Amino acid sequence: MKQDNIVPPDAGSGNALASGGNAVEVKDLVKTFDNGNVRALDGVSISVPVGQLLVIIGLSGSGKSTFLRHLNGLHLPTEGSVEVLGNVIPDLKRPELRSLRRDIGFVFQQFNIVGRLTCIENVLSGALGRIRGPRIGAMMYPKSLRVEAFEQLERVGLADRAWQRTDTLSGGQQQRVAIARSLMQKPKIVLADEPVASLDPEISGQVMELLVQCCIEDGITVLCSLHQVDLALGWADRLIGLRDGKVVLDSLVKGLDQEEVMGVYRELDPTGEKENEYRVSETDPSSQ
Amino acid sequence: MNGVNNHEQVSEQVEKQRESGSLDQISRPWNLRRVQIWSFVGFLLVAFAWSVRRVDLSFNGIIEIIEGWPATWSLLKRMVPPSLPSEDIDLIISLSLDTFFMAFAGTAVGLVLGIPLGLLSARNVMPWASVRALSRAIIVFSRAIPALVFAIFFVRIYGIGVLPGILAIGIHSIGMIGKLTADAAEDIDTGPREGVTSTGAGPMQDLATGVWSQMVPTVITISLYRLEIDFRSAPILGWVGAGGIGVLLRSYQGGLRYQEMLGITLLIVVLVILLESLCAVTRNALFGTTERLPKKLKTKSIFASFVSPGQKIAELIINRSSKKEVQVEQSSERRLNAPWTVERIKVNTVSMIFSVLLVLSFVIPDIGAKEILTDSGNIPEMLRRLTPDNWSWWSSRILSDLIDTVGIGMAATGLALLFAIPFSFLAASNTAPGRFVYLCSRLFMLVVRCVPELVVAVIFVAAIGPGPRAGTLALSIGMFGFITKLFADAIEEARQGIRDGVISTGSTRLQESTTAVLPQVVTSIISNSMYLLDVAIRSSTVVGIVGGGGIGFLVVNSARQLQWDTLGGIIFCIFVIVYAIELLATWVRRKVE
Known part of the structure; x- marks a missing residue:
């Protein structure tokens, strides 16, 4: 079920996108906001092989979201290079960026679905990159796409809610619609930015499981930022820790024992202020 | 016994403070914001007083209306049934x-x-x-x-x-x-x-x-x-x-x-x-x-x-x-x-x-679809004629009518507010003295709001003769209907908890309205009043068209006499005034909100 742990190859070999190549290749990425006053990312270098399940942990404000948003061009780097699926992002023109985005699903913390639209319309919007021209209403999409959207909704277990307005669903269900929208893109990479941070623990486990399972089925590379390490340990191949915009931990999960993980917490949170945020909860079933 | 002692001690202290002058603290200290607010209020009151004089509705003007009542009455009698x-x-x-x-x-x-x-x-x-x-x-x-x-x-x-x-x-x-x-x-x-x-x-x-x-x-x-x-x-x-x-x-x-x-x-x-x-x-x-x-x-x-x-x-x-x-979901074909x-x-x-x-x-x-095709070609020519090349269209009459227009707008706003603020407490479900009063007030508001103010102006001009006086009175009725609804809705949003706090001190209904409700809605009242001024000035530019005073008369007149550059110039003036008032109103609203 789990991929073999692949040791990240050295940077520079990411151009070839053959199997075993790198899906994401980031080198010395620096991002500053507010005219250089805020340094959100400070020399981050990460390579992610195709098919890897990568989890990024770190405190709020450590740069997790900023990093992920660079990978589909929602942010542009101040310095350094970002290469995704063989495309150098800052060099892309608008249409090229759009066609790259079609290959990258993004799952947001706040779901970012259009609440007024029905579930099926939201899922269908994942196919916008494949068709031309604007669409208003589900019936304007071709039937084949509607069939496909239903299949994706079935995968996330919401086919019976297809024609219901999305804002009438619960938070976990809304996030599942958002996942279905991402899958509808037939992506090669899924970026998930704290996908379960606004859900309660039990639902978090279910949604995470669903996301990972779908991605493994489709052979999708996953980069996911998470608050709760215990949620990640069950399925992730590799763990990356960010603090103040710097990589402070980069390790394969296999063989990482409890003691080492505790070390990770201390490294991430030297002052101990946010200890609880990272504590592995004993009761949570998904921590095994 | 102890309580009495305490009380004596306190009054002794007060006595001392009064002697030393530190009791001045008992009145609110002046700061910049307070000075700004009160000077703005003062400015508004002066502007209102000026505008009422300008539209002949000061004390003497009202006396005149009362003296002219028999004539008005006989006119009104000719309107019924x-x-x-x-x-x-x-x-x-x-x-x-x-x-x-x-x-x-x-x-x-x-x-x-x-x-x-x-x-x-x-x-x-x-x-x-x-x-x-x-x-x-x-x-x-x-x-x-x-x-x-x-x-x-x-x-x-x-x-x-x-x-x-x-x-x-x-x-x-x-x-x-x-x-x-x-x-x-x-x-x-x-x-x-x-x-x-x-x-x-x-x-x-x-x-x-x-x-x-x-x-x-x-x-x-x-x-x-x-x-x-x-x-x-x-x-x-x-x-x-x-x-x-x-x-x-x-x-x-x-x-x-x-x-x-x-x-x-x-x-x-x-x-x-x-x-x-x-x-x-x-x-x-x-x-x-x-x-x-x-x-x-x-x-x-x-x-x-x-x-x-x-x-x-x-x-x-x-x-x-x-x-x-x-049922619809059952068949898989139809669910698409x-x-x-x-x-x-x-x-x-x-x-x-x-x-x-x-x-x-x-x-x-x-509609006359033919005219659309044949006459639309005249629009550029018309627009060119409406653009004045020089200032020959300007006259002192235009200036004085523009000032009248602003006066009508301000006086109508002031008059409307004078009646609207107390009335809106009757038309808000949470402050009205009873369900019956509330429904009657809402119904009254509804009817007044539906009467187009220019149509009222026509009646007023007929009754008390043309001029800014008729225009102002007509507008103030329209503005009253418009603003009471906004005020009443704002009052209905006032938080009940604060009101309970004041009621539980044993206050009367009126005390409770002024202490608990009014402070909650005062920003909304100020902000909506400025919006009202904005709306009133817009309407006051046209009451003159039906004889209600202000610049409107010259608008129709110059169109009737084919003085296009004058009309264009006046339109430009209207634009400047309305836009200036809108900017002022928006600025004040942003300040208070």
Whole structure:
């Protein structure tokens, strides 16, 4: 079920996108906001092989979201290079960026679905990159796409809610619609930015499981930022820790024992202020 | 014993403090903000006093009105009983229909032009600043120039008829529709839009799925809101020849047929009430209470307390429909099409009715399609003539009439506020002394609000003679109806907890209103009052057209005498004044909010 742990190859070999190549290749990425006053990312270098399940942990404000948003061009780097699926992002023109985005699903913390639209319309919007021209209403999409959207909704277990307005669903269900929208893109990479941070623990486990399972089925590379390490340990191949915009931990999960993980917490949170945020909860079933 | 001692000690302390002067602390210290507020209030009071004098409504003016009462009374007696002449009844019906469809088609024109312009002027839709600035300029201009002035212009081009009315309403509506559409676009959640962009959607796809789908309820509300306003402004346009029932009002006034005049006025009021309830029912049917709307559009209709049955019926239908939905899901082939939920049937029915009305509104009134083709060529020539080359059009009469206009607007605002603030406490469900008083006040408000102020002005001019006095009184009635609703709604939002706190100190009802409610609504009152001033100045530029004083008289007169450069110059002056007041009002509102 789990991929073999692949040791990240050295940077520079990411151009070839053959199997075993790198899906994401980031080198010395620096991002500053507010005219250089805020340094959100400070020399981050990460390579992610195709098919890897990568989890990024770190405190709020450590740069997790900023990093992920660079990978589909929602942010542009101040310095350094970002290469995704063989495309150098800052060099892309608008249409090229759009066609790259079609290959990258993004799952947001706040779901970012259009609440007024029905579930099926939201899922269908994942196919916008494949068709031309604007669409208003589900019936304007071709039937084949509607069939496909239903299949994706079935995968996330919401086919019976297809024609219901999305804002009438619960938070976990809304996030599942958002996942279905991402899958509808037939992506090669899924970026998930704290996908379960606004859900309660039990639902978090279910949604995470669903996301990972779908991605493994489709052979999708996953980069996911998470608050709760215990949620990640069950399925992730590799763990990356960010603090103040710097990589402070980069390790394969296999063989990482409890003691080492505790070390990770201390490294991430030297002052101990946010200890609880990272504590592995004993009761949570998904921590095994 | 102890308590008494304490009390003595305290009064000793107070005594000491009084001697040492530190008891000055007992009155509130002055700071910059307090000085600003009070000087602003003082300025407003002076402005009000000046404007009341300017429009002849000071003490002497009121005495004059009272002395002239017998003459007014005899005129009023000639107005009753109101009548609709039976020989004109066909004409009255056809003109009423014209008025309805004119407003309808006009709003449609406004929507077709205003929504794209609004989107083009929204910062998050249109990246090019130059395009935004241009569309914003068009929006600001069409908002500042009253529909009646546009009507005069279009009557000159297309001749007397419905077409100028439709165009006048349409062009003037662009302003409000465009501005609110732009606000709606800029207010959307960026999150869902980001979600759509990150699937790789193109700019038009993003606009449709990411932006427009979020705006739909707001745009529908804007449209219905505008339709209500246009229903109120359409009846008077006939006064300058732009079709509809106003034509008859004018001819009866010219023929001194006062009974018929009052009859037509009452007919207009009834029509406007009917049309406004149509809008309210539509809104309730479409949204009920489920939709989240921007706060400033959440104008719970004045009908809300009267047409709640509409909502009940809608809920009933929805409840029944949810059972059917389950059956639809059964067959896998059929589920690929959107199921016919009652929600969808309702939306489709409403849009069908409106489409039919829209088609009818271009068919039933005699628009004169020929004129559109033949006469539209004259527009550039007209616009050129309207642009003055020099200052020869300027006269001291224009200056004094412009000052009168501002005076009328200010005096009407002040008078309206004087009565509206106390009255709105009676019309708010949580402060009214009883359910009966509340309902009566709301009903009174509803009727007053539905009376177009220019139609009232016609009656006032007939009763106390032309001049700013009649215009001011008429406007203040219209403004009263407009503002009490806003105030009453604000009062109803006051928090009950604070009121309970004051009530539990054993205060009377009046004390509780002034201590607990008034402070909660005072910012809303100030802000809405500035908005009222803005609206009043806009109306005061046109009351002169029906004889109510101000610049309006010169507008009609210069059009009648074909002095185009004068007309153009005056339009420019109106624009400057209205825009300046709007900027002032917006600035003050931002300060207090």
